[in-house]
Amino acid sequence: xxxxxxxxxxxxxxxxxxxxxxRAKWTAIVAILVLMAVAPMIFGQYATVxxxxxxxxxxxxxxxxxxxxxxxxxDLGYAAFFAVGAYTVGILTLDFGLNxxxxxxxAMVAAAIAGVIIGGPTLRxxxxxxxxxxxxxxxxxxxxxxxxxxxxxASGLSGIEQPWIFGWQIRSATDFYYVFCVLAIIAxxxxxxxxxxxxxxxWLYVRHDEDAAEAMxxxxxxxxxxxxIIGAIYGxxxxxxxxxxxxAISPESFxxxxxxxxxxxxxxxxxxxxxGVILGAFIVILGPELLRDLxxxxxxxxxxxxxxxxxxxPSGIWPGRSAAK
Amino acid sequence: MTSETMNNDVVLRLKGVEAGYGRIQALNGVDLxxxxxxxxxxxxxxxxxxxxxxxxxxxxxxxxxxxxxxxGEDITGRRASDIARLGLVHVxxxxxxxxxxxxxxxxxxxxxxxxDANLRRQRMGEVFRLFPILERRxxxxxxxxxxxxxxxxxxxxxxxxxxxxxxxxxxxxxLAPKLVLDTMxxxxxLNQEGTTILLVEQNARLALKLAHYxxxxxxxxxxxxxxxxxxxxxxxxxxxxxxx
Numbered sequence: 001x002x003x004x005x006x007x008x009x010x011x012x013x014x015x016x017x018x019x020x021x022x023r024a025k026w027t028a029i030v031a032i033l034v035l036m037a038v039a040p041m042i043f044g045q046y047a048t049v050x051x052x053x054x055x056x057x058x059x060x061x062x063x064x065x066x067x068x069x070x071x072x073x074x075d076l077g078y079a080a081f082f083a084v085g086a087y088t089v090g091i092l093t094l095d096f097g098l099n100x101x102x103x104x105x106x107a108m109v110a111a112a113i114a115g116v117i118i119g120g121p122t123l124r125x126x127x128x129x130x131x132x133x134x135x136x137x138x139x140x141x142x143x144x145x146x147x148x149x150x151x152x153x154a155s156g157l158s159g160i161e162q163p164w165i166f167g168w169q170i171r172s173a174t175d176f177y178y179v180f181c182v183l184a185i186i187a188x189x190x191x192x193x194x195x196x197x198x199x200x201x202x203w204l205y206v207r208h209d210e211d212a213a214e215a216m217x218x219x220x221x222x223x224x225x226x227x228x229i230i231g232a233i234y235g236x237x238x239x240x241x242x243x244x245x246x247x248a249i250s251p252e253s254f255x256x257x258x259x260x261x262x263x264x265x266x267x268x269x270x271x272x273x274x275x276g277v278i279l280g281a282f283i284v285i286l287g288p289e290l291l292r293d294l295x296x297x298x299x300x301x302x303x304x305x306x307x308x309x310x311x312x313x314p315s316g317i318w319p320g321r322s323a324a325k
Numbered sequence: 326m327t328s329e330t331m332n333n334d335v336v337l338r339l340k341g342v343e344a345g346y347g348r349i350q351a352l353n354g355v356d357l358x359x360x361x362x363x364x365x366x367x368x369x370x371x372x373x374x375x376x377x378x379x380x381x382x383x384x385x386x387x388x389x390x391x392x393x394x395x396x397g398e399d400i401t402g403r404r405a406s407d408i409a410r411l412g413l414v415h416v417x418x419x420x421x422x423x424x425x426x427x428x429x430x431x432x433x434x435x436x437x438x439x440x441d442a443n444l445r446r447q448r449m450g451e452v453f454r455l456f457p458i459l460e461r462r463x464x465x466x467x468x469x470x471x472x473x474x475x476x477x478x479x480x481x482x483x484x485x486x487x488x489x490x491x492x493x494x495x496x497x498x499x500l501a502p503k504l505v506l507d508t509m510x511x512x513x514x515l516n517q518e519g520t521t522i523l524l525v526e527q528n529a530r531l532a533l534k535l536a537h538y539x540x541x542x543x544x545x546x547x548x549x550x551x552x553x554x555x556x557x558x559x560x561x562x563x564x565x566x567x568x569x
Contacts, residue, residue: 215385218437
């Protein structure tokens, strides 16, 4: 039977085979790590900036994937957590003179609180209502940022200092590229461990059938809140590093479009499965760049491409096991 | 039997329980007792409040008035997951088999709160002994099993959890006649092995053959209650309230 499963998953998409054989898997991982390490030297400055952005989206998409893919909760306002992380670091370093590394835990705690604020009241809501409430939450955060004195109103915050580490300042585009490489790797490892944890199994059951899970002693409130909090922390870490990378943030960096783009990365690649989500993040960021030669048509072509993917692979390009059925 | 030992025998007691959905009141003061080691049948027409009674006991529906006691402890208003952890396990109507997960994974859901891996393995073995078909199909998608097998899976999952009392909601629903009899046989066997069962069933004759005691609900009230043998003998009751 298990042999049959292996055959089935091999047939299911040419990519899945890599995951089945552990040796092929490790070879692929090592190859990817080597490629990540040498990429800035091969592709040059411009590509390095784009790749950094793609890695930022890998972290964001993996965070949203905890909420959407693992726990099955639709969230259309995920950029809010990204904003909370970025603004917390911006405010604490600019107005309170805190060191970036000291501000980072505050950003995580602030995002976790925001996660509870959005998660608490919406726990009883099902998908479509939840989508509306989370969308509203995202907009509230953005509008607050645009109107509050402390967040610099519409012009945002600028002059955020780039962090120092062991007496060396993270400054150039290449520096940040490597920082985001490390962040993405940590995000992947944490997401993989979460998926296989007890909590990961609780999410799996709640996502499939809340009532059955609750009837078997799984507290759906705790389990869903945990997903929101962990997703929020992912978003805040991405936001914090985003803020110091650019040195300036404004409310428009955290718009609804941003939330949709992150969600698109999650859905496109294959909800719930880490390689799929990574692939989705890269497609969402690199796609429009690779099509740049098409000029004004590029976004149209990109959009049609996305539609075709969804038509022919509704569970994503590289779907998770249960989504594939 | 003195009245005190009789009280100790009652594992589940509902007193004046009222509950409903929004403005619709489904239970208008239900009093009910389940004694240890018994099968108690909960009968009545559609909309009489049978399923709501089970849901109120297991915490899926909140009681607006009255109390639910489990083994002498007031569990009214507790969360469903807490109540399940106490060993009062609800097998809901419609079975709730998790689609896309294998039979084995569905069973593992039942043992989620069991931290001891040996105990989990032992319970899985017991479930497979009781339902050999589940062992043969353990790697198949649970939602692709036949109706009868899904019912076995739903019961098996509850057994994985480690129950003291099972609440079974319409286990025979949608099953072919032979499978209905198989299901009833399994319920009887579980009971003989020590499980206390509160059984909601449309098929009153069958339920009363199995049960020690029966309650008939009507309009959210207990309309009558008696030993199952007495209820069964009264053909007018069966015809008037229970259908065939």
